[in-house]
Amino acid sequence: MPKNNTDNTLEEWVEHYIKTEEPRSKSLIISVFGDAISPYSEGIWLGELIQLMEAFDINERLVRTNAFRLSDEGWLTSQKQGRRSFYSLTQSGTRRFESAYKHIYQSYNIDWDGQWTLVILQKNFEATTERTELRKELEWNGFSLLSNGVFLHPLASLDTARQIVERNGYQDLALIFRARSIEDSDDFSNKQKIRDSWNLGEVKERYLKFIADFKPASKLLKKSKLTPQLAFQLQTLMIHSFRRANLHDPLLPNELLPHDWPHNEAFELCKSVYHVTCEQAHRYVRETTTIDTRSNSGDRLNIAVKDRFK
Known part of the structure; x- marks a missing residue:
């Protein structure tokens, strides 16, 4: 199925994307935690996480294995209650999420003092x-x-x-x-040297891929009947893809960026889709787990869900 074929349904697009991109299960679990679990709850029962990840064709064995690995890497911690395990963020994981939230969900227009x-x-x-x-x-x-x-x-x-x-x-x-630093001159360019210390070329390619992948989905969204599960799938895959570019973006001021930097286009695309999918996506979490996404504004961490992509 061609990515830009808008004659297909959004369900077919999601199925095709999962099949062709094969998002890494461990990283996708982090995306689900960050976007849909942690704003509302300290954590989630492993059995409920397994149910959520079924939406992306990730089986129980992979969820269990990667939950253990994320604990080993300091992202998550687990508590046993009988035969059940409850996974929540560590302090280190919480700091990383709050830093990531500033990157992902906030726009930026920066005046730099040099x-x-x-x-x-x-x-x-x-x-x-x-x-x-x-x-x-x-x-x-x-x-x-x-x-x-x-x-x-x-x-x-x-x-x-x-x-x-x-x-x-x-x-x-x-x-x-x-x-x-000293002012740039014809013989001495500080800005260019320093800019080269960031791998902006790779970040740019990731942004461009995100735009190419999700523009067709955005068009299909406008003519689709959106179910909670479909909203959850699309929103999670989108945030997962966007953060892979965005979290490598140092968010430099305009003076240090190439003239054709694609961050703003990617951000606006993500924003437009998120505003349509968010309520239904988090409804799916509520219907699939014991997490009540109506209980607050999703404000457990530093940026509330209601304030995302403002």
Whole structure:
């Protein structure tokens, strides 16, 4: 089935997308947790998660295996009650989700003052597991590793950098600055050199693929009868695909971006679909699990569901 064939139904598009793209089950579980579970509930019973993931042709064995792996990787924690297991986010997982929410669900239009936030680790300090975790969290928040032990971002606040450093126990070993570079000239281009430290080419290709994949779905949505399950499938697959590009996007100011940067087009496409699918998608969660998506505004974490894509 061609991706741009709008004579097909939305159900056929979803079936085709799942079959051809084969989204990774572990990553898709994270998308379901972030988009539909964590805003309303501390977690979910494993049996209910298995039921939700059936919508994407992911079998029970894979759900069980990947829930265990996500626990092992520090995303989830589990509690036993008899033979049942309840999976919820760890503190680390919650921080990652709240950081991701700012990326995924908020638009950005940035005025840049031309300064850079730098986190510099003292030299001759041996690599450790903790240092690896620090690097992961800095990069998760859009910092780039400019050289060994030197991370920078044009927009991250000093307070954000301090919190990341302190959470990872590096307050005695890190220096944090807000600094300005010399102006670019014909012989010396700081902006280009620094921009090259982010892999913007790969991010751009992911955005373009997202747009090419989901534009046909957006057109089919306008003439489809939307059921809760179909809304849940489309919304989850869309957020899953969008976040794969968006969470690698350092959200740089316009002065540092290529002129044809596709973030805004991808964001607006995601926004238009989400506004149609959200209520029905979260109704499906309510009907399939014991999570009551009517009980609040989905405001357990830092951005409420009602405030997404404003």
